[in-house]
Amino acid sequence: MIKARAATVDDAAELVRLRGVLFDVPDDSDDGGWRQAARQILLRRLAEPSPTMAGFVVDQPDHPGRLAACAVGVLDERLGGPRNPQGLAGYMFNVATDPDHRRRGYARACTSALIAWFHTRGAGVVDLRASREGEPLYASQGFVHTKDPAMRLSLPTN
Numbered sequence: 001m002i003k004a005r006a007a008t009v010d011d012a013a014e015l016v017r018l019r020g021v022l023f024d025v026p027d028d029s030d031d032g033g034w035r036q037a038a039r040q041i042l043l044r045r046l047a048e049p050s051p052t053m054a055g056f057v058v059d060q061p062d063h064p065g066r067l068a069a070c071a072v073g074v075l076d077e078r079l080g081g082p083r084n085p086q087g088l089a090g091y092m093f094n095v096a097t098d099p100d101h102r103r104r105g106y107a108r109a110c111t112s113a114l115i116a117w118f119h120t121r122g123a124g125v126v127d128l129r130a131s132r133e134g135e136p137l138y139a140s141q142g143f144v145h146t147k148d149p150a151m152r153l154s155l156p157t158n
Helices: 009-022 034-046 106-120 135-140
Strands: 053-059 067-077 088-097 125-128
Touching: 009 034, 009 053, 009 067, 009 088, 034 053, 053 106, 067 106, 088 106, 106 135
Parallel strands: 088 125
Antiparallel strands: 053 067, 067 088
């Protein structure tokens, strides 16, 4: 059985590398600073005494210090409602697997550990945005399509 472990600040660079894999962005590309910004967020949020961001990872068995897969999520407090009375909601993102380590159950181990983390913290729902490739994994874990379409507003950055 594959076991994911909780990510630490020592995993920040690898979590960012896998984020690049997720977006199909080569490591040596001009990134506009997103990698450094993401790394700083991970360093800060994963070190909080009572973190509301968590990541779960599986290490590459043949390459110490490199991750095979990861899943990251945040716990958000919203107003309670009929389907989520306490108002605690999880959002799962950055689910990525190194191309050489796919189809081995690593992403499933990471997402399952993250779902358990949300559950122990009282989240009533967990949301995510799934790629077509990821949908079967998430559906097998109980995720369903919602009736509400997602919308996004992109604001200018300074």
